[in-house]
Each structure stands twice: as C-alpha cells, then as structure tokens.
Amino acid sequence: MESFNVTVQVEVTFRDVDAMGHANNAVYLTWFECGRIGYWKAMRGDDADYVKVPFVLARTEIDFLAPTFTGQRLTVGARVTRLGDRSFNMAYRIAREADGVIVAEGSSVQVMYDYTARRSMPMPDEFRATIVRIDGEELLDPGPAASVRD
Amino acid sequence: MESFNVTVQVEVTFRDVDAMGHANNAVYLTWFECGRIGYWKAMRGDDADYVKVPFVLARTEIDFLAPTFTGQRLTVGARVTRLGDRSFNMAYRIAREADGVIVAEGSSVQVMYDYTARRSMPMPDEFRATIVRIDGEELLDPGPAASVRD
Amino acid sequence: MESFNVTVQVEVTFRDVDAMGHANNAVYLTWFECGRIGYWKAMRGDDADYVKVPFVLARTEIDFLAPTFTGQRLTVGARVTRLGDRSFNMAYRIAREADGVIVAEGSSVQVMYDYTARRSMPMPDEFRATIVRIDGEELLDPGPAASVRD
Amino acid sequence: MESFNVTVQVEVTFRDVDAMGHANNAVYLTWFECGRIGYWKAMRGDDADYVKVPFVLARTEIDFLAPTFTGQRLTVGARVTRLGDRSFNMAYRIAREADGVIVAEGSSVQVMYDYTARRSMPMPDEFRATIVRIDGEELLDPGPAASVRD
Numbered sequence: 001m002e003s004f005n006v007t008v009q010v011e012v013t014f015r016d017v018d019a020m021g022h023a024n025n026a027v028y029l030t031w032f033e034c035g036r037i038g039y040w041k042a043m044r045g046d047d048a049d050y051v052k053v054p055f056v057l058a059r060t061e062i063d064f065l066a067p068t069f070t071g072q073r074l075t076v077g078a079r080v081t082r083l084g085d086r087s088f089n090m091a092y093r094i095a096r097e098a099d100g101v102i103v104a105e106g107s108s109v110q111v112m113y114d115y116t117a118r119r120s121m122p123m124p125d126e127f128r129a130t131i132v133r134i135d136g137e138e139l140l141d142p143g144p145a146a147s148v149r150d
Numbered sequence: 151m152e153s154f155n156v157t158v159q160v161e162v163t164f165r166d167v168d169a170m171g172h173a174n175n176a177v178y179l180t181w182f183e184c185g186r187i188g189y190w191k192a193m194r195g196d197d198a199d200y201v202k203v204p205f206v207l208a209r210t211e212i213d214f215l216a217p218t219f220t221g222q223r224l225t226v227g228a229r230v231t232r233l234g235d236r237s238f239n240m241a242y243r244i245a246r247e248a249d250g251v252i253v254a255e256g257s258s259v260q261v262m263y264d265y266t267a268r269r270s271m272p273m274p275d276e277f278r279a280t281i282v283r284i285d286g287e288e289l290l291d292p293g294p295a296a297s298v299r300d
Numbered sequence: 301m302e303s304f305n306v307t308v309q310v311e312v313t314f315r316d317v318d319a320m321g322h323a324n325n326a327v328y329l330t331w332f333e334c335g336r337i338g339y340w341k342a343m344r345g346d347d348a349d350y351v352k353v354p355f356v357l358a359r360t361e362i363d364f365l366a367p368t369f370t371g372q373r374l375t376v377g378a379r380v381t382r383l384g385d386r387s388f389n390m391a392y393r394i395a396r397e398a399d400g401v402i403v404a405e406g407s408s409v410q411v412m413y414d415y416t417a418r419r420s421m422p423m424p425d426e427f428r429a430t431i432v433r434i435d436g437e438e439l440l441d442p443g444p445a446a447s448v449r450d
Numbered sequence: 451m452e453s454f455n456v457t458v459q460v461e462v463t464f465r466d467v468d469a470m471g472h473a474n475n476a477v478y479l480t481w482f483e484c485g486r487i488g489y490w491k492a493m494r495g496d497d498a499d500y501v502k503v504p505f506v507l508a509r510t511e512i513d514f515l516a517p518t519f520t521g522q523r524l525t526v527g528a529r530v531t532r533l534g535d536r537s538f539n540m541a542y543r544i545a546r547e548a549d550g551v552i553v554a555e556g557s558s559v560q561v562m563y564d565y566t567a568r569r570s571m572p573m574p575d576e577f578r579a580t581i582v583r584i585d586g587e588e589l590l591d592p593g594p595a596a597s598v599r600d
Contacts, residue, residue, distance in 0.1 A: 067506075
C-alpha cells in the first residue's frame with residue numbers, strides 16, 4: 001500500500017456477503033467509493049461532504065483477486081493516476097489488514113461535472129492543484145504512456 | 151450504553167444513505183445484525199461464523215430517533231432480554247460515537263432452529279448458559295412482566 | 301391481499317439473499333418501502349417523486365413468516381390503518397405471487413415533516429383526504445381501539 | 451438489444467438511489483448479475499439455482515452512460531462474447547424500457563471453478579455447447595482479434 005497516500009479501513013459485514021459465502025462483487029464498488037470519499041476528505045478536510053464532489057463516475061474496472069469474508073478488516077487505497085482537462089483517473093487497491101494479501105485492484109474515470117448547470121466542465125485549477133499536493137507533481141506530466149485521454 | 155455488555159462499532163457509508171440524504175431505514179437492520187454478530191462472537195469467540203447460528207429471526211422492531219449521515223461512527227449495543235424454551239428476545243441501541251446521542255432503539259425475536267432437520271428446536275442448555283454468563287442470571291427468572299412468551 | 305387497495309410487485313434478486321441462502325431481513329424493509337412508494341403514486345400519480353413525501357419514518361415492525369429465495373416474485377400490499385393529527389400508521393403484507401403464501405407482515409409509523417423548516421407539522425387536510433379516498437372513510441373514525449395515538 | 455439473445459427486466463428501487471439522486475454505481479453490478487442469472491436460466495431452465503454456477507467472477511468493467519432514477523424500468527441484455535479453455539467473457543447492455551436509451555454497457559470475465567475441489571477447472575464440453583446454442587457457433591472460432599485469452 002506504500003504507493004497510496006490515501007487509505008481507509010472497511011470491514012466486511014454479513015450483509016456484504018451473498019449466497020456464495022463471500023462478499024458480493026457489487027460491494028467492491030462500494031469499497032472503492034469509500035476510498036474516493038477518503039480522497040475527497042484528504043482534499044477538503046474531514047468534514048467534506050461527498051455529495052458536493054464536482055464530478056460524475058464515467059467508468060470503472062475491477063479485478064477480483066481473492067474472496068473476502070464477514071468480519072475481515074480491509075484497507076482500501078485510492079490515488080489519482082491521471083489529470084486531464086475535463087476528467088481524471090483513479091486507481092484502487094484493497095488488501096486484507098491481517099496479512100496484507102491484495103484481494104482486489106481497480107480503476108475509475110471521473111468526468112468533471114457542474115451539477116447546477118447539468119453539464120461537464122473543465123477541471124478547476126484549484127482542484128488540480130489540490131490533487132497534485134496529495135499525489136505528486138508527476139501528475140502534471142502524464143507523458144506519452146497515458147492510455148485514456150480526454 | 152452501560153446496560154449493554156456487547157457493543158460493536160460501525161460507520162455510515164455513502165452507500166447507506168438514500169436520496170433523502172440520511173441513512174436508509176433498512177440499513178438499521180443491518181446494524182442490528184452487526185450487533186447480533188458481535189453477540190455471537192461474545193458467545194463463541196472471535197472466529198465464530200454467524201452462518202452457523204442455531205436460530206432464525208422471527209420478528210423485529212425499530213424506533214428511529216435521529217437521522218444518521220455518511221462518515222458518522224456509531225456504537226451498536228446488543229443484549230438478550232428474554233430466554234424462552236424455544237426462542238429468545240434481544241434489544242438493541244445505536245448511539246453516535248461523537249456525542250452519545252441515541253439514534254435508534256429496537257428489538258428482535260429469534261426462534262431456535264435446526265438447519266439440518268429444517269425445523270424449530272428447544273434451546274440447548276449450553277446455549278442458554280452462555281447467554282446467562284454474558285447478560286446475567288436475571289434472565290433465568292423472567293418473571294410476570296415478560297411480554298412475549300413461547 | 302383483498303384488504304390492500306395498493307399493491308406492487310417485486311422480485312427477489314441474488315443480491316437480496318445472504319449467506320443463509322434466503323433474502324436478508326433488511327431487504328424486507330426495502331420491500332415495505334416499495335409498498336410506500338406505490339402508495340405515494342396512488343396518492344399523487346405515477347410520476348410522483350418519493351423524495352418529496354412530507355413525512356419521516358418513526359417506527360417499523362416486521363414479522364418474518366417464511367423465507368424467500370432468488371427469483372421469487374412477491375406482491376407487497378400497503379395500506380394506511382390510522383390517520384392522526386401529526387402522524388399516520390401503515391400496514392404491509394408480502395405474499396408469494398406463485399401460491400399466495402404470506403411471507404411477511406409489518407407496520408410503520410410516519411410523522412408528518414416539513415423538510416424546509418426541519419420540524420414536524422400537522423397533517424394537511426388535502427393529504428388526509430387523498431388517503432381517505434384510497435383506504436376508506438373509516439379512517440376518519442379510528443375509534444377507541446386505536447393503539448397508537450399522537 | 452437485438453444483439454442480445456438473453457434479456458431480463460429490472461426496476462430501479464428507491465434503495466438503489468444514493469444521495470446524488472440517481473442509482474448508485476454499485477447497483478449496476480447487481481443488474482449485470484441479474485443478467486448473468488437470466489443467462490444461467492437460459493442455459494439450465496427457469497428453476498436453475500445460480501448458487502450452483504461452475505465459475506467465479508474474475509473481472510468486470512462498466513461504462514456509465516446515463517443516470518437512472520427510482521421507478522424506471524430497465525432491460526438488461528447479457529451475452530457470451532468469448533469461450534476460452536478455462537474462462538469466458540460476457541458483455542452487458544442496460545437500456546431504459548421507455549425509450550431504449552442505453553444507460554450502461556459493460557463486460558466481465560468468468561473463470562471456471564470447481565467449488566468442491568476449490569480450484570479452477572477446464573470448461574466442460576456440455577457447458578460450452580449450451581452457450582453455443584444460445585449465442586452462436588462463431589464463439590467456437592474467436593479468431594485473432596480476441597483480446598483476452600486464457
């Protein structure tokens with residue numbers, strides 16, 4: 001988890017588990033969301049209200065690497081991996097707290113969105129600068145390897 | 151919470167909240183369930199698997215006393231309030247960790263159940279004794295005030 | 301279900317089921333909620349937005365009568381059983397579509413609430429009249445047997 | 451939806467919606483799961499128990515194309531797009547029933563799994579043949595363009 005400057009803890013509840021006996025696949029997106037909320041708090045302070053984020057989720061990917069079970073404590077890492085003009089990418093990693101085994105990895109694309117005007121918008125400079133303070137200046141130079149552009 | 155010998159901590163996630171902006175009513179039953187799981191661990195040890203409980207839920211009641219919001223940490227208290235021949239009652243209390251304000255109270259009735267034979271069953275003596283060790287010998291003398299009998 | 305003038309259909313999804321193999325107890329509150337939404341539409345028309353209801357949920361009770369399984373289609377009946385000055389009660393019944401077996405019954409208490417002023421309020425006359433049109437004039441004379449008053 | 455031989459209907463419930471006012475991102479995975487269950491029934495008959503599927507979910511992707519709201523009825527299409535030796539891919543499309551607008555597309559990778567032996571296994575011939583009967587013989591010749599192999 002050392003590549004993640006923002007991490008949050010979650011615990012697998014009985015309700016997260018389905019008839020297969022392990023946490024249902026949809027729950028992993030809720031855990032990624034917990035990671036995004038942690039990131040939003042890192043940007044705006046612990047009282048930050050996630051309802052006010054200036055973006056919408058456009059895409060997400062998950063690799064399920066190991067099943068998880070009721071009562072397990074997990075660490076969710078979240079970081080920004082690309083800053084575009086009107087969107088940005090995040091990466092996630094979920095690991096078991098007890099032994100560090102990675103149970104899932106994933107990513108998402110967010111599009112900057114003005115909820116009042118109901119349309120996408122350019123990324124505000126201040127938003128970009130705050131993310132760079134958390135995840136580093138290399139985000140300002142994504143280079144030729146960036147696979148998703150906006 | 152001093153009347154509860156078993157307590158667990160939960161945190162309100164963004165997914166717990168509905169379009170009203172506070173945690174959805176159904177989530178409170180999941181929190182009660184977290185309390186029951188904590189109680190089951192108090193009975194059987196931290197590795198106890200809740201799937202193996204020898205009872206089914208027959209009834210539940212909830213009083214919603216205050217709304218709860220994403221990020222709030224809550225304490226869920228769970229205790230047994232009645233031991234019958236073939237069933238038992240539990241009471242729950244949910245309070246905000248920050249200021250102790252009670253956000254919900256409730257109760258449930260569980261019927262002892264043999265999942266292999268697929269029918270209800272008498273409460274095993276050892277099950278009863280374990281609960282008495284946690285919540286006290288007064289459970290052995292419910293007295294004339296017990297409102298639900300089996 | 302003949303005593304219910306408002307009914308809605310739901311289907312048990314795989315995600316509704318927990319590790320016990322049947323629908324999780326919390327899901328029944330979501331089905332009651334589907335019944336309340338159906339009732340709200342009966343009051344206000346099919347485009348009625350449930351977010352705008354002028355009440356909050358204060359209490360709910362559920363009796364679990366039979367387990368339910370993925371793929372089963374259920375009918376949820378909802379009706380108003382009491383109209384108070386500042387609150388009202390509802391009753392629910394959930395039955396399997398295939399054979400009519402009742403799988404759960406329950407009730408709830410709603411308190412009229414002004415979301416703008418953030419406080420409870422008296423029940424508007426028009427609200428009361430609309431419910432009477434759906435569930436009958438006997439609601440205007442609850443009589444001495446009403447067990448919950450406000 | 452004409453490219454999907456298997457479709458199921460779902461309805462957005464109030465509980466599916468989060469504080470943003472539209473269905474939460476995690477719910478889309480539950481809808482994809484409803485599509486997989488529909489596919490499993492197309493393979494095995496309407497009484498097929500999804501708990502007995504011989505595979506685990508290894509990966510999933512979602513593109514969120516339009517928000518969805520309480521009460522909307524959706525059609526979920528599911529089809530198999532690749533048959534490997536030990537895994538297979540599926541594609542999903544979710545459209546609004548009212549106007550056909552596509553609200554999400556996605557895909558998943560499933561790995562054949564023997565739940566008794568607790569390890570992955572080759573795809574049984576009969577499993578492969580059943581899928582070919584549903585989604586066509588071109589699945590037997592994935593050709594050089596297949597992007598995920600096993």
